[in-house]
Amino acid sequence: MSEDAAPAVAPAALPPSAQSPHPRHIRLTSHSGGFGALPIRWGAVTARERGPLVGTTTNRAHRNVIGTHSGSYSVYRALAVAAGALSREHKADLTNTAPTDVIGPYPQWADPGKIVSMDPWGAEVAREYATELAAGYDIRPTIAVTKAHVILPEVIEAVQKGRLKPDGKLLLEGGAALVTKVAVEPVWYLPEVAKRFGCSETDLRRVLFEETGGMYPELVTRSDLDVFLPPIGGQTVYIFGDPRDLANPEVELTARVHDECNGSDVFGSDICTCRPYLTHAIEECILGAQAQEAGGRGGVGLVAYSRKEGRALGEVTKFLVYNARKRQVGGDTADQYFARTECVAGVQDMRFQELMPDVLHWLGIRKIHRLVSMSNMKYDAITGSGIEVGVRVNIPDELIPADARVEMDAKMAAGYFTPGAVPDAEELKKAKGRGLDA
Amino acid sequence: MSEDAAPAVAPAALPPSAQSPHPRHIRLTSHSGGFGALPIRWGAVTARERGPLVGTTTNRAHRNVIGTHSGSYSVYRALAVAAGALSREHKADLTNTAPTDVIGPYPQWADPGKIVSMDPWGAEVAREYATELAAGYDIRPTIAVTKAHVILPEVIEAVQKGRLKPDGKLLLEGGAALVTKVAVEPVWYLPEVAKRFGCSETDLRRVLFEETGGMYPELVTRSDLDVFLPPIGGQTVYIFGDPRDLANPEVELTARVHDECNGSDVFGSDICTCRPYLTHAIEECILGAQAQEAGGRGGVGLVAYSRKEGRALGEVTKFLVYNARKRQVGGDTADQYFARTECVAGVQDMRFQELMPDVLHWLGIRKIHRLVSMSNMKYDAITGSGIEVGVRVNIPDELIPADARVEMDAKMAAGYFTPGAVPDAEELKKAKGRGLDA
Numbered sequence: 001m002s003e004d005a006a007p008a009v010a011p012a013a014l015p016p017s018a019q020s021p022h023p024r025h026i027r028l029t030s031h032s033g034g035f036g037a038l039p040i041r042w043g044a045v046t047a048r049e050r051g052p053l054v055g056t057t058t059n060r061a062h063r064n065v066i067g068t069h070s071g072s073y074s075v076y077r078a079l080a081v082a083a084g085a086l087s088r089e090h091k092a093d094l095t096n097t098a099p100t101d102v103i104g105p106y107p108q109w110a111d112p113g114k115i116v117s118m119d120p121w122g123a124e125v126a127r128e129y130a131t132e133l134a135a136g137y138d139i140r141p142t143i144a145v146t147k148a149h150v151i152l153p154e155v156i157e158a159v160q161k162g163r164l165k166p167d168g169k170l171l172l173e174g175g176a177a178l179v180t181k182v183a184v185e186p187v188w189y190l191p192e193v194a195k196r197f198g199c200s201e202t203d204l205r206r207v208l209f210e211e212t213g214g215m216y217p218e219l220v221t222r223s224d225l226d227v228f229l230p231p232i233g234g235q236t237v238y239i240f241g242d243p244r245d246l247a248n249p250e251v252e253l254t255a256r257v258h259d260e261c262n263g264s265d266v267f268g269s270d271i272c273t274c275r276p277y278l279t280h281a282i283e284e285c286i287l288g289a290q291a292q293e294a295g296g297r298g299g300v301g302l303v304a305y306s307r308k309e310g311r312a313l314g315e316v317t318k319f320l321v322y323n324a325r326k327r328q329v330g331g332d333t334a335d336q337y338f339a340r341t342e343c344v345a346g347v348q349d350m351r352f353q354e355l356m357p358d359v360l361h362w363l364g365i366r367k368i369h370r371l372v373s374m375s376n377m378k379y380d381a382i383t384g385s386g387i388e389v390g391v392r393v394n395i396p397d398e399l400i401p402a403d404a405r406v407e408m409d410a411k412m413a414a415g416y417f418t419p420g421a422v423p424d425a426e427e428l429k430k431a432k433g434r435g436l437d438a
Numbered sequence: 439m440s441e442d443a444a445p446a447v448a449p450a451a452l453p454p455s456a457q458s459p460h461p462r463h464i465r466l467t468s469h470s471g472g473f474g475a476l477p478i479r480w481g482a483v484t485a486r487e488r489g490p491l492v493g494t495t496t497n498r499a500h501r502n503v504i505g506t507h508s509g510s511y512s513v514y515r516a517l518a519v520a521a522g523a524l525s526r527e528h529k530a531d532l533t534n535t536a537p538t539d540v541i542g543p544y545p546q547w548a549d550p551g552k553i554v555s556m557d558p559w560g561a562e563v564a565r566e567y568a569t570e571l572a573a574g575y576d577i578r579p580t581i582a583v584t585k586a587h588v589i590l591p592e593v594i595e596a597v598q599k600g601r602l603k604p605d606g607k608l609l610l611e612g613g614a615a616l617v618t619k620v621a622v623e624p625v626w627y628l629p630e631v632a633k634r635f636g637c638s639e640t641d642l643r644r645v646l647f648e649e650t651g652g653m654y655p656e657l658v659t660r661s662d663l664d665v666f667l668p669p670i671g672g673q674t675v676y677i678f679g680d681p682r683d684l685a686n687p688e689v690e691l692t693a694r695v696h697d698e699c700n701g702s703d704v705f706g707s708d709i710c711t712c713r714p715y716l717t718h719a720i721e722e723c724i725l726g727a728q729a730q731e732a733g734g735r736g737g738v739g740l741v742a743y744s745r746k747e748g749r750a751l752g753e754v755t756k757f758l759v760y761n762a763r764k765r766q767v768g769g770d771t772a773d774q775y776f777a778r779t780e781c782v783a784g785v786q787d788m789r790f791q792e793l794m795p796d797v798l799h800w801l802g803i804r805k806i807h808r809l810v811s812m813s814n815m816k817y818d819a820i821t822g823s824g825i826e827v828g829v830r831v832n833i834p835d836e837l838i839p840a841d842a843r844v845e846m847d848a849k850m851a852a853g854y855f856t857p858g859a860v861p862d863a864e865e866l867k868k869a870k871g872r873g874l875d876a
Contacts, residue, residue, distance in 0.1 A: 346528030
């Protein structure tokens with residue numbers, strides 16, 4: 001941008017170097033990522049005060065984060081450039097891509113410790129940072145909001161059996177459910193992520209570097225960069241009903257937070273309850289959104305789906321554990337369920353629900369009336385973050401596949417919610433999973 | 439290991455530094471990853487000649503690859519260490535984790551250019567590298583093979599409608615299908631990956647570093663390390679029938695290679711055909727495995743599922759494109775389908791089928807009798823890699839959701855296989871997707 005073509009709106013956040021064709025190389029603040037980079041003030045009340053996140057690979061001087069966009073798909077983007085299929089100068093044309101629904105801003109957005117693993121302003125970069133975009137900054141959305149019709153065989157069955165009734169609005173004849181859906185990429189504000197895990201920021205940065213085999217040296221060398229875009233999967237939110245109702249504690253909210261399990265969610269493997277619980281939750285969400293209790297206005301439903309395959313251990317480890325469980329002396333029993341995972345992986349679970357409530361706060365949620373989950377870890381994380389939970393909805397017994405009884409018993413004994421009896425040590429030896437040759 | 443406790447089997451591949459408590463710091467070969475690291479000879483005939491891949495974060499001197507295990511889940515592993523939940527010294531106890539089925543070795547494994555994005559020996563590290571494991575090397579499986587029962591509502595429906603018949607062996611009463619399933623983590627041999635994409639290895643390394651915002655400087659500084667464990671999702675293979683039959687071109691093979699689409703595969707979004715095509719392929723695989731044509735011995739079925747969400751652009755980009763398609767002047771039509779993706783992403787597709795055939799060669803496949811896919815990119819990649827394809831099976835019209843007609847027409851016009859007429863320019867303007875407010 002030349003100096004005689006200043007924009008009508010003064011770009012308050014732009015450093016002098018961005019306003020001039022001859023950058024003056026002035027370091028602006030301790031939070032600035034370098035010369036020409038815009039400062040980030042995490043937890044600021046407005047998007048303009050917070051400043052945009054710039055993870056561009058084109059103009060390094062503009063970068064104010066560690067890592068880049070699209071989570072692990074940045075590796076595929078690199079392949080596209082290497083193959084000559086994508087220009088490295090390409091900037092996204094964001095025409096017509098704006099969210100179908102405006103989410104927030106909510107008071108939680110202005111608390112730097114409340115949302116630490118996503119960018120609350122990530123859906124509205126085209127609107128909020130128009131000036132900086134016009135000035136040549138490569139700013140990309142980390143959140144996208146759209147509308148969809150979802151058609152699940154289990155929902156169609158619920159309609160056929162009369163458990164769900166099409167209303168032509170939330171649920172159509174034929175079983176399609178209308179949703180607003182939101183994709184969210186991970187954006188970590190490292191000082192507050194460290195607090196969530198009870199370690200120092202310095203330790204978090206060092207361990208992230210060392211335990212990934214040396215990914216992003218900037219984690220240890222650039223303590224002035226506070227924001228990290230990690231190359232991991234993000235999350236997707238499905239909303240049944242009006243997204244604005246999520247922030248109204250008077251409107252009944254039915255919600256499930258679900259961690260990815262490709263083997264069950266897609267392929268219907270019978271060793272766990274993941275898909276049955278997910279589709280049960282969707283049925284509950286539709287019912288809840290249709291409910292007329294709250295003054296005839298209906299409720300709202302939410303499924304937040306996180307890409308944390310195999311307890312965030314990945315599918316190779318998951319399958320190794322399956323083999324160890326089914327081959328151990330005495331067979332696959334609930335009393336050994338967690339032990340086998342720990343032998344192979346060193347931990348029972350690596351999903352860490354500590355960051356999970358962020359997306360709920362982003363949606364403005366203060367109360368979940370019906371939480372469709374039995375996990376004590378999820379419950380503790382949600383309530384610990386200040387969100388009230390009404391009742392907890394367990395998976396109906398008839399939806400638990402026979403071979404998944406082992407997992408279910410083990411989890412209930414370990415603290416998972418159940419309205420029934422908690423299995424004792426003797427009980428845990430009873431349910432036995434199928435062997436590998438059956 | 440002390441010098442007076444030498445293993446019974448001489449560890450041929452062990453460098454002197456590993457055999458002595460006082461490492462001599464001798465650089466062994468140009469392919470050695472440093473002092474104490476074992477050499478890798480990609481494409482060697484045996485696992486022992488090839489040597490193990492060591493991506494440990496514990497003893498850096500042992501590392502002979504760039505990156506570490508578990509794809510993008512290495513970031514969660516780091517969080518576990520930072521949180522104090524996982525000891526960084528933990529080594530996997532591989533007791534009872536061995537594959538349920540032995541896959542290979544096949545002649546393709548010994549061709550360094552045939553399998554370049556996975557480790558053919560990755561399932562058998564405990565057996566093949568027992569000596570090195572005993573000597574303290576931290577060697578992990580990158581492949582796991584197990585058995586499962588999968589229960590899909592669409593398969594149950596096919597049984598109820600008489601299209602599929604339970605045989606008590608491959609398909610049970612009630613609709614559970616028996617499978618062998620395999621999880622595979624990405625392992626890239628960079629010299630040959632570069633060849634697949636038609637660029638120099640130096641360019642590939644530089645671009646992988648730059649376009650990820652500086653991930654793994656070793657990509658450019660350590661040209662002696664040829665193997666990269668990228669932090670991306672892997673793939674899962676579902677086999678219907680005997681896995682050994684995959685390598686026998688006389689046995690009829692029905693196969694689909696499927697790229698992840700969470701919105702359809704799990705949630706049944708009606709804007710694309712992903713889940714309908716996948717479940718149709720599973721039905722075809724079961725039918726094919728049951729078929730008695732080939733001398734009464736039955737066939738074999740295969741679904742290879744790759745984690746390449748939203749054409750490897752990620753879900754945020756995918757949803758932005760949905761909005762741009764549905765809001766453009768004239769609405770969502772097939773003639774603009776690819777243009778909208780390119781505006782936002784810079785490319786129409788980033789899945790790159792160039793690496794996809796590797797898993798087929800790992801399974802020993804030489805002929806696919808029935809390929810359940812219409813993608814010309816997949817077909818070209820498979821046949822181009824030397825695998826013969828018999829017939830191609832398109833998705834039946836009645837399985838295409840109404841809103842997915844736009845995508846289907848656009849793809850057929852762009853070269854996707856269809857037994858029917860290819861839509862012309864006029865035809866491409868006809869099918870119109872739903873708007874965002876419907």
